[in-house]
Structures are given as structure tokens and as C-alpha cells.
Amino acid sequence: MRRTDEDIRLREIALGVVDGLIPLVEEGPDGRVNRPLLDALGQDLLPEIFPENVGGKLHGSVSARALCVIRECLGQHLPPAETALALQGLGGYPILLHATAAPMERWVPAVAAGRAVAGFALTEPEAGSDAAAISTSANRTDDGWVISGEKTWISNAPDADVYTVFARTGEEGSRGVSAFVVPGDSPGLTGDSLDMVAPHALGRIRLEEVTVPPDALLGEENRGFRVAMTTLDLFRPSVGAFAVGLAQAALDATLEHTASREAFGGTLGDLQAIQHGVADMAVDIETARLLVFEAADEYDNGGPDVTRLSAMAKLHATEMASRVVDKAIQFHGARALERGHLLEELYREVRAPRIYEGASEVQRTIIARELLSSERTRE
Ligand SMILES: Cc1cc2nc3c(=O)[nH]c(=O)nc-3n(C[C@H](O)[C@H](O)[C@H](O)COP(=O)(O)OP(=O)(O)OC[C@H]3O[C@@H](n4cnc5c(N)ncnc54)[C@H](O)[C@@H]3O)c2cc1C
16 A cells, blocks of 8 residues: 555654553553553654644644554554553544533643543443443533443543543433543542453443533533544544554564474475465455555545445454454464464454444444445435
């Protein structure tokens, strides 16, 4: 794929910081927020994905392509740093895109600098893919809102300093949901962490009559689903970019291994079955990369097909990465299944992206809905 000058600049910054981040990743707590790592990401990389905010006004705009370049590069070279950066973006973007001046000023510069940790709280124990079925409630009072409910598999919980919380303020379904900025130290907000297959900082939070002021509302009342969907349209291509990075790491390791592993009087790489396998892996990765960057450009250009292309990019790239990592393990043999091997790490990392931010089946539904609705408009 052709990289722009800006892609190359961002890749160089990301590659330049990776080595310095490795000890912070190794020394950090598994499955909990790694503040020294976020602090380091806040020096170079996080500011690249958060436009400058002066007095509550944004200078510049969010770039889906920049997010993809950085996530692909970190996914390839240091997945735990990629995840830390991505979770900050997911938690911070709803505030950046939809908050009024005061919460924007309070939180966005701190999140962009890695000083404040952000979480995105949509999913509930009884409402995952069917996010419009959430039951966390927000009731209006004279002083703002009172929020009660439970959220699970939430990025950076229970340690986040600020959450975007989605809660019901109106009728059943997606038209009765609003989004709120909720400080992590709010009285009535508690939580615990979850132990996941890959060491992601993920947890549950419970809100018991948590009060927030009127300006905590993100966007309009009962339009919170729009806040969630605009964030996900921006984020989904970059989930694909992360998957492309993981798959590229698996292919690179496979090329190195099969070129040197001796067998049958030559190397594994001399066998045609292996050659065809790595060729298929490379084609799979490159086609996914093209689709990911096509979707990111559609977002950045304000094109009409953002939702369809974002869903396609996420679906295709995350499914592709699982196939590629699986094949890489096959071509490495038993050594790839020893704990601590790069491919063992990739095998654990590659699974969740097919589920979060809309499972693959949900992406297919979105793609079909978009295709059919444009067909109906043509009729
Ligand atoms: C690592 C990780 C990070 C996450 N981070 C966050 C976060 O920061 N914030 C947050 O709010 N949530 C987060 N989540 C939760 C995630 O968004 C949900 O897990 C996801 O939406 C699916 O919901 P569920 O797990 O309840 O599965 P369910 O909704 O119960 O679905 C189970 C399965 O059923 C199938 N299915 C579901 N719907 C359909 C359909 N319409 N058609 C066909 N098949 C279908 C799919 O195979 C799906 O995987 C995270 C999850 C993981 C694993």
C-alpha cells in the first residue's frame, strides 16, 4: 500500500518510542491500568490522535487514518502499548467529539497527555450486542442527573479517572439513551477488575445514585446512541488496523522461522506448501490493510459510506488476523505454543477484536443494512 508522507512521519514517531516503552510494559501490572506507560504515550503518541484543545475549542480534527497508522505500528511491535493507547482513545473520543466546553477543557488535555485515564462504558451484563437494551438509568433532577446501573467489560475499569457512561433517559430502545461524562471518583461509583485471556485493563463498574451536573450530558438528551455510533464509526477501521499489525507480526515471524528451520534436507521455506501458505497470508494482510485505510479515508473525507466501510474493515481485518495467526502457529510447530513465545501472545491478543466494538455477526448485519438501504433509495 502507498503510504503518505504523514503516514511515514507517524510510523517513525511510533517506531522511535517502542523500545523505550518495552520496560514499562514488562514492569506494568497485568490487566490493570499502567500509568507510567500512559504517561510515556502521552509525550509523543497520544497528542497525535487528540487535536489540540484551547479553551474548550478544538484546533484541528480527529484523523481516522492517523489512528490507523499508529495502531497498526504498535500492534505489530508492542500490542500492550497499542491497547493502552486505543483504550484512551475509545474513552476520550466521545468527550472530545460531543462534550460542552467545561468537561472538554477539564478532561481532554489530561487524557491526551496520559495524565487522566478514560473508559467507555456501554456494555451491561444483560445488554452486549443488543446495546439498545441497556437498563442503566439516568434521571433528571434540579441539579443535573442521578445515574444507577451496572456496566461490564469496560476499558480501564475500575481505575479510570473518567468514564463515558451510556444510560437510559427515555423510551425503550436506542432513542431513549443518553451519554454522560462521569468522573471515576464520583461517590456511589465502585468497581472491580476482570482477568481476561489477553492482559487488557478491563473491569466492571457499579453506579449507585451517582450524581452529575447538567453539563455532564454529551450531545443531546436521548441522542446518546449517536455518540456511541459516531465514536465506533471512527474507531472500527482502527480495530482493523490493530489486527493488521498483529497479522504482520505473525507473518514476519513465520518468514524468519521457515527460512531457517531445517527439515527434509533443506528448510521449511523450501517446501511448496509453506511457500503457498505464506503467500496467502501476505495477500490476506495486504487486502485487509487496503480496506482499513479506505475506510479511514472515507471517515476523514466525510464520505457517505463511512458506516459500511468501517464495518467491512473491522470484519475483514479481524477475521483475517485470526486465520493468519493460526497459520503462523501451524508453521512454527510446538514452539509457538510455549508460554512466552511471540505467537502465544498473538494467539491470545487476536481473539477479542472479533467480539468487541460489535461482534463479526453484528458487522455483517450493519453491512447488509447499509447495502439494502442504498438499494431501496435507488428504487
Ligand atoms: C477485550 C474486550 C474489550 C471490551 N471493551 C469494552 C469497552 O471498553 N466498553 C464497553 O462498553 N464494552 C466493551 N467490551 C464489551 C463488548 O463490546 C461486548 O462483549 C460485545 O458487544 C458483545 O457483547 P456480549 O459479549 O454480551 O455478547 P452477546 O451480545 O451475548 O453475543 C454473543 C455472540 O452472539 C452472536 N450475536 C450477537 N448478536 C448477533 C446478531 N445480531 N446476529 C447474529 N449473531 C449475533 C455473536 O457471535 C456474539 O459474539 C469489550 C469486550 C472485550 C472482549
